[in-house]
Amino acid sequence: MRVVVVGAGLAGLAAARELVAAGCTVTVVEKSRGLGGRMAARRIEGTVVDHGLPVLEAPEGGALAGLVGRLAVEDRVRIERPELGPDGAPIGTGAPRWGWGPGMTRLPKAMAENLEVVTGARVAALRAGRDGIEVAQDQGNTLGVADRVIVSAPAPQAADLLEASPEGGERVAALRAVAYAPAVMILAGLRLEAEPEWSAVRPADGPLMRVGIESAKGRPPVDGVVPVVARMTAAASARLMDAADDLALDEALPALAAVLGEAAREPAWSQVKRWRYAVPTRRLDQEVMNPGGSRVILCGDAVAADPGIAAVHETGIWAARRVLGGA
Numbered sequence: 001m002r003v004v005v006v007g008a009g010l011a012g013l014a015a016a017r018e019l020v021a022a023g024c025t026v027t028v029v030e031k032s033r034g035l036g037g038r039m040a041a042r043r044i045e046g047t048v049v050d051h052g053l054p055v056l057e058a059p060e061g062g063a064l065a066g067l068v069g070r071l072a073v074e075d076r077v078r079i080e081r082p083e084l085g086p087d088g089a090p091i092g093t094g095a096p097r098w099g100w101g102p103g104m105t106r107l108p109k110a111m112a113e114n115l116e117v118v119t120g121a122r123v124a125a126l127r128a129g130r131d132g133i134e135v136a137q138d139q140g141n142t143l144g145v146a147d148r149v150i151v152s153a154p155a156p157q158a159a160d161l162l163e164a165s166p167e168g169g170e171r172v173a174a175l176r177a178v179a180y181a182p183a184v185m186i187l188a189g190l191r192l193e194a195e196p197e198w199s200a201v202r203p204a205d206g207p208l209m210r211v212g213i214e215s216a217k218g219r220p221p222v223d224g225v226v227p228v229v230a231r232m233t234a235a236a237s238a239r240l241m242d243a244a245d246d247l248a249l250d251e252a253l254p255a256l257a258a259v260l261g262e263a264a265r266e267p268a269w270s271q272v273k274r275w276r277y278a279v280p281t282r283r284l285d286q287e288v289m290n291p292g293g294s295r296v297i298l299c300g301d302a303v304a305a306d307p308g309i310a311a312v313h314e315t316g317i318w319a320a321r322r323v324l325g326g327a
């Protein structure tokens with residue numbers, strides 16, 4: 001069986017690994033140059049900052065915990081410092097929380113090690129061909145023919161792709177109804193007098209919804225500069241999504257100073273990163289979205305059973321099993 005997986009994020013890579021283990025011929029096609037999708041990291045001034053998923057929470061005994069226990073273990077860091085809620089009390093499910101010294105992308109890179117992955121290639125359409133589904137790029141170039149295609153892109157992009165496929169129909173409308181909260185991320189290096197005892201905090205009000213200390217993930221300060229990532233609230237992010245970086249920083253840095261002290265007003269370095277589709281605000285049922293006989297199968301966070309990252313991983317495994325006839 002030949003399978004093309006669209007997207008090299010956590011869900012797509014999980015699907016591809018499962019299929020390869022079952023003996024399928026699999027190609028993962030990813031539009032970006034890097035792997036990991038929203039598990040994203042950026043190298044800045046001698047350190048690394050995770051500007052997508054901040055922490056990987058893997059409930060013990062689950063498939064994701066199994067993966068974390070096997071791959072990239074040498075760079076794995078269990079985050080021990082608590083994350084504090086708006087009232088200052090620790091939040092979270094109690095499941096182990098992980099990061100990787102070289103950045104969140106370390107896990108997807110390890111997942112992709114024995115896979116065939118084509119990066120920098122955007123899938124624009126899926127066409128019915130004589131020998132299967134033809135996977136086409138923008139210019140009409142073909143990326144191959146597959147018996148099944150697994151689509152792991154965020155819902156709006158998955159809807160575009162499904163619409164340009166022989167299997168559009170009601171699934172397109174359902175995907176289009178899934179809205180995503182945007183996220184404007186402030187990446188800053190701060191000369192703090194002391195590092196906080198927490199790994200992240202959720203301010204009670206203001207334009208920031210989360211402030212994370214990246215050194216809690218095994219990245220010690222470089223020249224006394226502590227790497228910090230602040231995610232702006234959905235409302236502030238929507239407002240600033242297309243604004244100049246300076247406007248986002250003008251709003252975020254005073255709020256960061258309220259959390260971490262005056263040093264935040266004059267960072268040693270700062271960058272702004274934007275996600276138009278960060279987190280879905282509602283989810284669809286994966287079983288309903290993939291009726292029996294579908295040759296284009298959907299996975300990813302839009303069809304996860306719950307908001308946790310472990311559930312996103314499981315959608316990839318489910319999609320692979322559906323291809324194999326077992327789901």
Ligand SMILES: Cc1cc2nc3c(=O)[nH]c(=O)nc-3n(C[C@H](O)[C@H](O)[C@H](O)COP(=O)(O)OP(=O)(O)OC[C@H]3O[C@@H](n4cnc5c(N)ncnc54)[C@H](O)[C@@H]3O)c2cc1C
Binds near residue numbers: 012310
């Ligand atoms: C700032 C931020 C904070 C977050 N915080 C949390 C959190 O605290 N907890 C939590 O559980 N989740 C969080 N998330 C969400 C979490 O990161 C995602 O749910 C998860 O990473 C999604 O994985 P995925 O594989 O479904 O999709 P993605 O990681 O988006 O992977 C899909 C891939 O498909 C590729 N692609 C899309 N279209 C095409 C195409 N046409 N052709 C080829 N490739 C294509 C994309 O480039 C991407 O690499 C956060 C996300 C962001 C951005």
